[in-house]
Structure formats: structure tokens, C-alpha cells
Amino acid sequence: MNMPSEPTPWRQLQECAxxxxxxxxxxxxxxxxxxxxxxxxxxxxxxxxxxxxTAMLCLAGVMFVHAQHIEADSARHLAAWQEISAQTAxxxxxx
Amino acid sequence: MEKSDTPALTDLVRxxxxxxxxxxxxxxxxxxxxxxxxxxxxxxxSDTVEDLAQIVFxxxxxxxxxxxxxxxxxxxxxxxxxxxxxxxxxxxxxxxxFSPLEQETxxxxxxxxxxxxxxxxxxxxxxxxxxxxxxxxxxALAQEGYSQNEMAAAAGISVVALKARLHRAREQLRQHYEHxx
Numbered sequence: 001m002n003m004p005s006e007p008t009p010w011r012q013l014q015e016c017a018x019x020x021x022x023x024x025x026x027x028x029x030x031x032x033x034x035x036x037x038x039x040x041x042x043x044x045x046x047x048x049x050x051x052x053x054t055a056m057l058c059l060a061g062v063m064f065v066h067a068q069h070i071e072a073d074s075a076r077h078l079a080a081w082q083e084i085s086a087q088t089a090x091x092x093x094x095x
Numbered sequence: 096m097e098k099s100d101t102p103a104l105t106d107l108v109r110x111x112x113x114x115x116x117x118x119x120x121x122x123x124x125x126x127x128x129x130x131x132x133x134x135x136x137x138x139x140x141s142d143t144v145e146d147l148a149q150i151v152f153x154x155x156x157x158x159x160x161x162x163x164x165x166x167x168x169x170x171x172x173x174x175x176x177x178x179x180x181x182x183x184x185x186x187x188x189x190x191x192x193f194s195p196l197e198q199e200t201x202x203x204x205x206x207x208x209x210x211x212x213x214x215x216x217x218x219x220x221x222x223x224x225x226x227x228x229x230x231x232x233x234x235a236l237a238q239e240g241y242s243q244n245e246m247a248a249a250a251g252i253s254v255v256a257l258k259a260r261l262h263r264a265r266e267q268l269r270q271h272y273e274h275x276x
Contacts (some may be wrong), residue, residue: 014132
């Protein structure tokens with residue numbers, strides 16, 4: 001009777017496990033790894049594109065809002081100066 | 096195991112670390128049977144062996160560049176395999192917890208012995224199935240020739256505690272084996 005510490009049943013267990021592997025196991029592993037790496041690269045590529053597009057959209061939004069503010073400020077300042085100019089003209093003594 | 100890695104193996108590991116596919120392939124071929132046996136010992140399921148072995152070797156290729164000491168390759172590989180098996184068994188437990196209607200998942204159904212299997216193999220399989228997964232992992236590491244220091248480090252316990260646990264696990268295995276045979 002073999003005890004578990006003796007090699008025979010352990011060797012049988014190992015042989016039984018090894019028989020579960022397909023003959024092309026190593027090639028399958030390498031193929032799966034290549035696919036996984038290609039998927040990861042494609043994912044990073046897509047993530048980079050989405051990030052870049054989001055950044056561009058944010059920048060365009062900020063520039064648009066900034067331009068709107070500048071335009072509104074300029075119009076307000078021009079109106080104020082026109083008012084000052086009109087008041088100055090009315091205060092000038094008639095010749 | 097600490098000093099068992101030969102210079103030829105160390106050289107092969109270095110080539111694999113540099114991304115040489117032929118070296119990676121040679122490493123897989125050299126270790127696939129031992130890793131398969133190791134996985135089978137811990138999980139007790141022959142139908143998970145190929146999938147888990149593939150996961151282990153993909154992890155190996157991915158993590159090889161980070162291996163600082165190529166001479167420690169074997170110990171590192173079996174630690175990787177042990178962690179993958181424990182993760183797998185943990186996932187199975189969580190799946191059972193969250194799908195109570197499907198409590199009898201395939202890992203719960205005892206594996207039917209093959210007609211060609213010997214009485215000793217059936218008894219060993221039955222005896223292993225009675226142990227806790229962590230004890231099966233210790234037995235598997237011991238079968239792979241790990242030193243007690245390495246096993247203690249891998250299990251995150253002291254050498255004294257490891258000796259006690261390993262002794263207890265071996266004793267339980269022996270009793271279940273004798274009972275089954």
C-alpha cells in the first residue's frame with residue numbers, strides 16, 4: 001500500500017494533471033499573451049484619444065467663455081467712455 | 096529549491112525577461128507539467144487545470160521583467176501559481192455566496208474518478224479534498240521541494256508555526272488517505 005508521502009500516487013496525480021493540458025499549450029499561452037497585449041495597447045490608444053478629445057473640448061469651451069467675457073467687458077467700457085465723453089462735451093463752455 | 100536553479104535556467108530566464116518568445120516558450124514547456132500538478136493538488140479539479148495554468152503562465156510572462164533575481168525563478172513561479180490558485184478558490188467562494196440559487200457550483204460537485212485512475216490516486220485525491228486549501232497549498236509547496244523557510248515566507252507565518260501546520264496537514268492527509276484506501 002502506498003502512502004501519500006511515497007512518490008507513486010503523487011506522480012500519478014501529476015501525470016493526470018499534465019494530461020489535461022493540450023499538446024499546443026505553450027503556443028496557446030503565448031498567443032493569449034500576445035492578444036492580451038494587443039488589446040491593452042488598443043485600449044490605451046482609445047483611452048488616449050478620448051482623453052485628448054476631452055481636453056480639446058474643455059480648452060475650446062474655456063476659450064469661448066473667455067472671449068465672451070472680453071467682448072462684454074469691451075462693450076461695457078466703450079459705453080462708459082462714450083458717456084464720459086458726452087458729459088465732458090456738455091460741460092465745455094460755448095464759444 | 097533556493098539553489099536548485101541551474102545557470103542554464105538562469106540564462107533562459109534572463110532571455111525571457113528580455114522578451115525573447117522562444118525562451119518564454121521553453122520556460123513554459125519546462126514547467127507546464129509541474130505547474131499543472133501543483134494546481135491540481137491545490138484546487139482538486141482537473142477541469143480547471145488548463146485554464147489556471149494558462150493564467151499562471153500569462154502572469155509569469157507579464158511579471159518576468161520585474162523579477163530581480165532570475166536565480167530564484169522556480170520559487171517565484173510556484174509562489175505565483177499558489178497565489179493564483181488561492182485567488183481562484185476565493186472567487187469560487189464569493190460566487191457561491193452571491194448566487195445562493197446556484198449553490199452547487201461545479202467546484203462543489205466531487206470529481207468523478209476516471210476508470211483508468213488507480214486506487215491510490217483516487218485515495219490521494221479524496222484525502223487532499225478533505226484538507227483546507229491553504230493546507231493543500233503547503234503540501235503542494237512541500238512536494239515541489241520548497242524549504243521550510245521559503246514556505247513560511249510564502250505563507251506569511253513563522254517557521255515554527257509552519258512546521259506545526261505542515262505536520263498537522265500531513266497527518267490529516269495520511270489519515271484520510273489510509274481511510275480511503
